[in-house]
Amino acid sequence: MALPSRFGIRLISPFFVPHRCDSILASKAAQAILRKDIKDVEHVPPLVPGSEIPASYRYIYPDFLALPDIKKRNKLAEKLNRMDMLRRRSVMEIPEFYPGSVLAVTTSDPNAPNKTSRFVGICICRGGNQLLSFMILRNVIDGLGCEIKYDLYNPTIRKIEVLKLERRLDEQLFYLRDAPPEHSTFPFDMEATPHPEGLAVPLNETVVHLNPFPWKTRWELYGFRGFTYDFLPSRKVVRKAKVLAPLEWERFDLMKKYRVQIPLEDQEEMFKDILVHNCGTFEKKRRRR
Amino acid sequence: MAQALRALCGAFGSSCRIGNSLGAKLPGPVRTESAISFSGSFVNVDFVRHGGKSHSHRRQVKINPYHILPEIPAVEKTQERLTEENAQFLQQVNADNVSPLKAPPPERKPFTYWTKRTGLICKKIGVIPQWLTNGRRIRCSVVQVIDNHVVSSSAPEEFAKQYNASRYKPKVRNVGCMVVGAESIDPTNLTDDYVKLFEPAGLQPKRKLSKFIVTPDALVQPGTALRATHFRTGDYVDVGAKTIDHGFQGVMKRWKFKGGPATHGATKFHRRPGSIGHGAHNSKVKKGKKMPGFMGGKYQMQRCLQIMRMNRTHDVMYIRGTFPGATNSWCYVFDTVARSKRPLKNPPPMPTHYPEDDVTPHSEETFVPLLFQLDKPTIEFEITEDDLKKVRTGAKTAQKSPSKAPPKAGAKVAGKS
Amino acid sequence: MKWGKEFYFSTVLPRLNRITLPQQAKSGIPISSHPRQSTSFNMISRICSARPPTALLHNLLPAEASFFSLASSSSFSTSATLFKIRKLTRMRVVDNSALGQQATAAGKPAKVFHIYNKTSVGGLGDKVMCAIMGQKKRGYIVGVVRRQRDLIPTMDTNNLVLINDDGSPLGTRITVPIPMMLRSKRGDIAKILSIATRFV
Numbered sequence: 001m002a003l004p005s006r007f008g009i010r011l012i013s014p015f016f017v018p019h020r021c022d023s024i025l026a027s028k029a030a031q032a033i034l035r036k037d038i039k040d041v042e043h044v045p046p047l048v049p050g051s052e053i054p055a056s057y058r059y060i061y062p063d064f065l066a067l068p069d070i071k072k073r074n075k076l077a078e079k080l081n082r083m084d085m086l087r088r089r090s091v092m093e094i095p096e097f098y099p100g101s102v103l104a105v106t107t108s109d110p111n112a113p114n115k116t117s118r119f120v121g122i123c124i125c126r127g128g129n130q131l132l133s134f135m136i137l138r139n140v141i142d143g144l145g146c147e148i149k150y151d152l153y154n155p156t157i158r159k160i161e162v163l164k165l166e167r168r169l170d171e172q173l174f175y176l177r178d179a180p181p182e183h184s185t186f187p188f189d190m191e192a193t194p195h196p197e198g199l200a201v202p203l204n205e206t207v208v209h210l211n212p213f214p215w216k217t218r219w220e221l222y223g224f225r226g227f228t229y230d231f232l233p234s235r236k237v238v239r240k241a242k243v244l245a246p247l248e249w250e251r252f253d254l255m256k257k258y259r260v261q262i263p264l265e266d267q268e269e270m271f272k273d274i275l276v277h278n279c280g281t282f283e284k285k286r287r288r289r
Numbered sequence: 290m291a292q293a294l295r296a297l298c299g300a301f302g303s304s305c306r307i308g309n310s311l312g313a314k315l316p317g318p319v320r321t322e323s324a325i326s327f328s329g330s331f332v333n334v335d336f337v338r339h340g341g342k343s344h345s346h347r348r349q350v351k352i353n354p355y356h357i358l359p360e361i362p363a364v365e366k367t368q369e370r371l372t373e374e375n376a377q378f379l380q381q382v383n384a385d386n387v388s389p390l391k392a393p394p395p396e397r398k399p400f401t402y403w404t405k406r407t408g409l410i411c412k413k414i415g416v417i418p419q420w421l422t423n424g425r426r427i428r429c430s431v432v433q434v435i436d437n438h439v440v441s442s443s444a445p446e447e448f449a450k451q452y453n454a455s456r457y458k459p460k461v462r463n464v465g466c467m468v469v470g471a472e473s474i475d476p477t478n479l480t481d482d483y484v485k486l487f488e489p490a491g492l493q494p495k496r497k498l499s500k501f502i503v504t505p506d507a508l509v510q511p512g513t514a515l516r517a518t519h520f521r522t523g524d525y526v527d528v529g530a531k532t533i534d535h536g537f538q539g540v541m542k543r544w545k546f547k548g549g550p551a552t553h554g555a556t557k558f559h560r561r562p563g564s565i566g567h568g569a570h571n572s573k574v575k576k577g578k579k580m581p582g583f584m585g586g587k588y589q590m591q592r593c594l595q596i597m598r599m600n601r602t603h604d605v606m607y608i609r610g611t612f613p614g615a616t617n618s619w620c621y622v623f624d625t626v627a628r629s630k631r632p633l634k635n636p637p638p639m640p641t642h643y644p645e646d647d648v649t650p651h652s653e654e655t656f657v658p659l660l661f662q663l664d665k666p667t668i669e670f671e672i673t674e675d676d677l678k679k680v681r682t683g684a685k686t687a688q689k690s691p692s693k694a695p696p697k698a699g700a701k702v703a704g705k706s
Numbered sequence: 707m708k709w710g711k712e713f714y715f716s717t718v719l720p721r722l723n724r725i726t727l728p729q730q731a732k733s734g735i736p737i738s739s740h741p742r743q744s745t746s747f748n749m750i751s752r753i754c755s756a757r758p759p760t761a762l763l764h765n766l767l768p769a770e771a772s773f774f775s776l777a778s779s780s781s782f783s784t785s786a787t788l789f790k791i792r793k794l795t796r797m798r799v800v801d802n803s804a805l806g807q808q809a810t811a812a813g814k815p816a817k818v819f820h821i822y823n824k825t826s827v828g829g830l831g832d833k834v835m836c837a838i839m840g841q842k843k844r845g846y847i848v849g850v851v852r853r854q855r856d857l858i859p860t861m862d863t864n865n866l867v868l869i870n871d872d873g874s875p876l877g878t879r880i881t882v883p884i885p886m887m888l889r890s891k892r893g894d895i896a897k898i899l900s901i902a903t904r905f906v
Binding site: 072074076080085109110113114115130131132151153154155156157158 | 414415417418420423424426431433600603605615616617661662663664665666667668669670671672676677
């Protein structure tokens with residue numbers, strides 16, 4: 001039976017394709033920094049030698065980086081964007097978190113009876129750039145998996161609490177949709193695990209065993225490291241399927257890296273504004289005391 | 290970044306396509322060190338192909354061979370050869386050249402229903418999300434007014450001579466014309482003829498020139514700067530820009546035709562237009578028949594967009610909504626043509642906003658009241674009487690409903706722990 | 707899932723074909739010799755315990771059909787699954803109505819055949835007409851798999867609450883959480899929200 005060409009063997013791409021697989025978190029340098037048991041964060045060497053900006057800023061404030069598309073970049077627009085972001089951050093704190101951390105978000109909801117609503121969930125994805133930055137939280141409530149997308153700079157968000165700060169083996173945890181529900185279940189009254197300042201963000205190396213087929217997307221083709229599965233595809237299918245995970249030699253492709261990332265000098269400029277802002281807020285807090 | 294690129298060239302040898310410091314001839318587009326350093330941190334864009342779309346070919350940058358001595362710049366030459374007498378003479382001559390700005394500006398006329406003011410030549414620098422005070426998110430196109438100056442302005446009589454000679458004849462005859470320039474550039478790489486265009490107004494040469502048809506009461510003196518304050522926050526504008534060039538496109542993409550079936554035995558008929566006419570005695574194709582052709586790359590207007598926010602220092606406007614054109618492309622912003630939005634009760638500055646008009650001290654940024662300012666406290670919604678009633682009735686129905694497990698008091702909301 | 711593996715495999719989602727392994731796997735040699743396979747993958751060489759081969763290929767979603775159709779030899783391109791609720795979409799009934807529970811137990815989910823909407827795509831809070839256990843019933847969509855805009859939850863299943871002709875719900879309670887945004891919808895849907903236990 002000949003199927004029409006639209007019923008193809010090639011993979012279906014999920015809504016958010018994990019681009020930039022050789023991301024800042026996956027790079028060896030980043031891993032080295034984050035795995036270290038650092039007691040004093042200030043002693044982490046900066047990425048650009050001779051700059052005042054600490055290396056941790058790239059991980060704490062990834063939303064400040066603009067889109068790397070050269071044609072769409074404009075320094076003035078980025079600057080105005082950053083000013084808006086810092087204004088919002090001076091009102092509401094957006095904490096450091098990574099995909100894999102458990103967060104609790106309190107929002108002002110016009111539909112709720114007491115006009116607030118709180119949602120707890122594991123961050124499965126963090127994306128967007130500057131004011132468009134978002135995160136997706138997932139939780140299984142009463143047996144039903146729910147995911148909510150939050151724009152980080154949405155002014156109706158009252159509070160973002162990190163209940164558990166940790167990282168996972170992957171930057172995107174969409175495969176939890178096809179995993180047993182216990183991996184995505186977090187009670188709403190979960191207490192926050194305190195994370196002492198200066199300590200490196202722990203890496204949670206749990207490997208999830210996915211449910212049997214069928215899955216919502218072909219997770220096995222993306223190069224995720226955080227799950228295992230029982231299904232064994234035939235050699236034919238494996239040969240035909242295109243794998244989206246980065247090729248081994250791609251991490252040496254400098255030109256690709258330059259196109260996909262923003263130059264370090266521009267990144268420094270972006271993070272400088274945060275440094276100035278942080279110093280200012282630090283001063284304010286000090287004066288209050 | 291330049292250092293990094295040079296190191297890269299060293300590592301990969303002469304096979305690298307980026308020009309090395311010696312300026313040796315390399316295959317493909319030549320890039321000298323000056324070009325790299327000018328672009329600052331950006332990577333060579335020419336590596337990216339535009340896939341069938343039209344693009345202009347830049348002339349290659351000339352490299353001087355070593356045996357030709359560098360030219361003495363023109364300024365230095367004149368200073369070398371001028372005697373004291375000649376210098377004084379030149380001063381006198383310059384004093385006679387009166388810039389149009391030295392003359393007092395013309396009388397300011399009121400804004401009427403038929404008034405048409407100038408537009409501004411702007412650059413679309415991005416599309417940013419903004420939020421309203423009710424929590425809704427909107428898209429705002431960020432538009433920067435780059436160095437707009439009036440280069441020339443022609444009264445209706447003068448303009449009539451120009452357009453009678455050309456094909457363009459405006460419907461309303463009693464109109465004047467203004468030439469506005471945007472983005473000042475260095476005259477060294479320009480031709481003399483082009484630079485002379487700006488001399489009467491006493492302006493630095495501009496990258497972009499554009500004509501605006503205006504009514505005589507809205508004519509502005511040449512040499513006047515046009516700032517973003519020409520408009521105000523809350524005003525409605527029309528924005529015109531060149532749409533994204535899609536190149537030669539078929540009928541399905543260009544005109545949204547349905548095409549043919551993908552399967553069921555269709556022989557070579559999947560994306561074709563089908564019939565283009567009908568009738569034997571009507572044996573011709575009608576003019577304007579939708580067919581494949583070049584799509585996009587033409588000027589379109591987006592009407593009645595509101596200016597939500599303005600930044601005076603940077604001359605930046607946040608316009609609600611989007612309009613055609615890519616980021617970092619030119620666009621023209623005019624007062625809206627829509628009758629309901631013409632600000633007759635609160636007229637805009639005529640013919641444009643002058644710095645003397647700022648009597649009261651102004652803030653750097655102005656916002657429309659509906660727009661949420663991000664340094665304000667988080668949006669909170671008020672609890673009204675109706676909401677309290679709903680909660681009470683909800684609790685009652687939950688108690689009434691019979692079920693195996695005893696129902697909890699009141700509707701359970703995720704917010705309560 | 708609380709609603710049982712039986713339901714999960716046999717009704718809402720397509721059925722598996724029995725997959726036979728090549729000889730190598732049975733002998734224990736790892737099969738993942740493909741150069742592009744990441745070495746940190748854990749491929750367990752075990753025969754997958756598949757369901758009986760009652761595969762209904764025409765009912766399967768396009769991608770799954772292709773994956774299991776080992777007969778096809780060429781590579782095609784597919785687009786991302788949109789998860790729109792259209793005609794013939796199977797929905798999960800989430801109230802405790804007798805009809806809904808009967809359908810769940812029998813493995814015959816409600817099938818939407820009309821959407822009361824200008825566009826024939828159902829969204830949160832839309833009324834639909836569905837066929838369930840041989841009967842025609844109306845219902846409201848209270849959960850959607852399709853990606854929503856921010857602050858509105860997306861669920862893992864397309865959820866439906868059955869109603870009578872007068873708009874009153876068939877069941878007495880909704881067992882799963884419901885999006886809070888449904889409270890802003892006016893009309894008959896308010897009757898359903900009163901039987902809801904939890905809002906997200």
